[in-house]
Amino acid sequence: MAYTGTPQPLTVHPQGQSAAPPALPEAHVTGADPLLLAGPVGAARADELDTAFHTVRAALAGRRIIDVNSTMNGGGVAEMLHRLQRYSRGAGLDTRWFTMQGDPAFFALTKQLHHLLHGAVASGSPLNRAGAEHYAAVSEANARALLGVVRPGDVVTLHDPQTAGLVPYLRRAGSKVVWRCHVGTDDPNPYTDRAWAFLRPWLETADAYVFSREQYVPGWLAGRHVAVIRPSIDPLSAKNQPLAPSTAAAVLSRVGLRAPADRDGPAIYRRGDGSVGQVRRNPTSLFSASPPPADAPLIVQVSRWDPLKDMAGVLTSFAEAGGSLNGAHLALVGPDVTGVTDDPEGARVFAECAALWHRLPDRVRTRAHLAWLPMADTEENAVIVNALQCSATVVTQKSLAEGFGLTVSEAMWKGRPVVASAVGGIRDQIEHGVHGILLDDPRDSVSFTAQISSLMGDQCLADELGAGARHRVRDNFLDDRQLLQQISLYQNVAGV
Known part of the structure; x- marks a missing residue:
């Protein structure tokens, strides 16, 4: 996995206007044949996955699958995206993965949202108008950079609070947008209410939403297209392969x-x-x-x-x-x-x-x-x-x-x-x-x-x-199960 080009710093001007970076950092992921999973999961499960990939590849008819998150290194989301993109590319899907750019104030605010969505107290400045304006400015800058490569009809999955501000821009450009939240709590409280009050205006127009547990889905999403997809691990990765x-x-x-x-x-x-x-x-x-x-x-x-x-x-x-x-x-x-x-x-x-x-x-x-x-x-x-x-x-x-x-x-x-x-x-x-x-x-x-x-x-x-x-x-909890659920989601969102 490597960067394409040199990531550029994001500049946010005091007036609230933001300068878009020339391009967002993009991961290069080498594809792997999903049939390689036959060893740990068995031939029947690997064949089922391979068949599903062939079906969705034909149905998408050239539309791309794009993931956007906030980092290529560190944490489970980045590791998961590398693996899922690896098998998707190996199966012939046209997939790309970009990461957002932001300044310390932006990431401090989104880390605060991360804690609040867990139902935990969060330090930092209040989620006030100034914070919302800064979040909007950074989101707009990243959206303009991303719209240089995203095409109408592409299926774009945005991961976690950092990316929520991209939803309306991508929807207006004709993309099919999924927002996936990897954090949450079984017991909503005033902290989670504060986080959703901040994020909801950005998320209202997404085509679908994904959570790791049903209990994490907020009530305001009742009646929307919501999927529950639990994360998984790759048994063939360097982290999980057998070691003597x-x-x-x-x-x-x-x-x-x-x-x-x-x-x-x-x-x-x-x-x-x-x-x-x-x-x-x-x-x-x-x-x-x-x-x-x-x-x-x-x-x-x-x-x-x-x-x-x-x-x-x-x-x-x-x-x-x-x-x-x-x-x-x-x-x-x-x-x-x-x-x-x-x-x-x-x-x-x-x-x-x-x-x-x-x-x-x-x-x-x-x-x-x-x-x-x-x-x-x-x-x-x-x-x-x-x-x-x-x-x-x-x-x-x-x-x-x-x-x-x-x-x-x-x-x-x-x-x-x-x-x-x-x-x-x-x-x-x-x-x-x-x-x-x-x-x-x-x-x-x-x-x-x-x-x-x-x-x-x-x-x-x-x-x-x-x-x-x-x-x-x-x-x-192995990757073939999550990939099958993800393929089903792509088909539903793209209407194929």
Whole structure:
């Protein structure tokens, strides 16, 4: 995946008039034959997907499929778009993927909307007239740039609050517009009401809407074309392909998250184009007294540095447990925040975690590790995450709120026992006691560490949950299912 040209900075003038960038950044995605999925999902499912692609390709008759979001790196949406575009291109669809440009004030406002849609309190300036005018100016600038390439009849999917302002421009230009929201809460409250009041005027004219859970759909969309499509993972990607234990160990040793051992293999992996890659980059930032011993139990949480992922809460819970977790080490791992341009909170959240790490007693700090993973090579980043999840004794996702939480499915696919919060889409992935452990209250640190400790002390239970987890993902959360739902949506929206 690469940029086309050099992204240009967006200039928003004080009068509210905005200068459009020459072109929006575009991803180059290499296509892959969807029949490759036959290995993990079976021939029947792969054939069904291949047939659906042939049908929709003929029906679209040259109309293009276009995705627009706010970043090509960092977070589940960017990863998902890369994969779905990869198989769609491999099946012969004419697909393109662009990302919006914006200034810090724009992304601060949209991050505030992100929190509000989760039903959470959000810091920042109020969603007042000035904020709305700035959002409108940035949206107009991006829309004018996008309209240079979008044609009437193209099906355009816009992702999350950053893109909502593009809807009316694209509709007036004759595009079929889908707005997809990847965040939400089961319990609407005054915070969600504020977010929808801001976004609704922009979204009214969209042709269709997509949410990850039915509970996330706001009441004002009653009677509209709404689809519920749960996210999924690619079993063939660098993040989810099988890794030999020796390879996983070598990868973690290479990046300083495990002490080396004589039996380690080379830190190599298979890239998406079939070539062999080798992990060469160190973490951009690593807080660790020394790597975890090769035989130490490992607790892992991989997340963006977002306050709703509660990385600081995981670290605090680990510290409060003291020595009661069977000599385990904790690895909290996320992306290099400088590589995630649409999230202005990442640096602050990581700084809070780092400050907490420095204050820990020595006996705890030597068993806790914080890492930023480099973002320059997305596949290298992915294989490091793969190695962490494969090597984990327990994987956690102690989110305070969650749109879906694909890191849960990633760990489940690898047969790892997962302890996760019973919030949002995590509840769709895990049935408590069958596919993992759900926490009724993510802020209950005593219950959190007790559940981890029980899994670490009961290998039979851990193995049973891990096996159930892998079957659950195979049946429900692999990419062929989401692609089939997406194809059906394209046909409905395009009227073919």
